[in-house]
Amino acid sequence: MKITVVHGQVHKGNTYHITQMLLDKLNCTKEEVSEFYVNGIGDCVGCFQCVMKGENTCPHRCQIEEIIKAIEEADVIIIDSPTYVLSVSGQLKTFFDHMGYRWISHRPYPTMKQKIGVAISTTAGAGAKKTTNLIASQMFWWSVGKTYQIPITVAAMNWDQMSPERKAKAERKAVKISQSIQHKLGHVKPGIKARFMFFIMKQMHKGMDYSPIDMNYWKEKGWI
Numbered sequence: 001m002k003i004t005v006v007h008g009q010v011h012k013g014n015t016y017h018i019t020q021m022l023l024d025k026l027n028c029t030k031e032e033v034s035e036f037y038v039n040g041i042g043d044c045v046g047c048f049q050c051v052m053k054g055e056n057t058c059p060h061r062c063q064i065e066e067i068i069k070a071i072e073e074a075d076v077i078i079i080d081s082p083t084y085v086l087s088v089s090g091q092l093k094t095f096f097d098h099m100g101y102r103w104i105s106h107r108p109y110p111t112m113k114q115k116i117g118v119a120i121s122t123t124a125g126a127g128a129k130k131t132t133n134l135i136a137s138q139m140f141w142w143s144v145g146k147t148y149q150i151p152i153t154v155a156a157m158n159w160d161q162m163s164p165e166r167k168a169k170a171e172r173k174a175v176k177i178s179q180s181i182q183h184k185l186g187h188v189k190p191g192i193k194a195r196f197m198f199f200i201m202k203q204m205h206k207g208m209d210y211s212p213i214d215m216n217y218w219k220e221k222g223w224i
């Protein structure tokens, strides 16, 4: 199983620990896991070049290419972020902005629908579910076939202060999701919402040529 982890933070705090807990339960080898940090990626400048002229014309392409390639090669994509002001970290949002061209409305990567995504966030008190929802929704728009969420309330300042009960609860969740991932791997089928969205986008690309690159991509893939 090939796993790509995208960390929305560089420090190894609560969120990092939960992600490592899931990786442990997945029982994979070091070689199967590629981990990336999204800090330092230039802000999207809104030039639309990725959509209109191709992703290689993005001024920050060299900072994101390796991460995107690893996402496209993975069976399982894990994305984590601490909850900051009820949302993802700014650096993760910047990475998501650079993935706009991979949305189903533009040029979704063909095998995305067979992949499994996991959205992880920790919060001191509130908002982890909001954050994992946001991460999961990005993966939905990339066309990821099945997404799990692990929102954890730590109720503590750091990992060492987190209560054993809360750690045990997080561990149970990680075990459950790891088992489900192992069961689903290789058998992911997009749900009705994803199939409906694909149908809508298909009609859109048939009728609109706002971006010849997008339209040609859909034609090349045999989708229209």
Ligand SMILES: Cc1cc2nc3c(=O)[nH]c(=O)nc-3n(C[C@H](O)[C@H](O)[C@H](O)COP(=O)(O)O)c2cc1C
Residues within 6 Å of the ligand: 009, 011, 012, 013, 014, 015, 016, 081, 082, 083, 084, 085, 086, 087, 122, 123, 124, 125, 126, 127, 154, 156, 157, 158
């Ligand atoms: C900038 C910032 C914003 C935060 N916003 C929230 C918040 O909206 N709600 C909350 O309950 N905790 C909030 N926290 C606390 C963190 O979500 C919490 O400590 C989290 O577990 C940190 O994860 P980490 O150890 O991986 O950095 C915030 C912390 C920081 C530094």
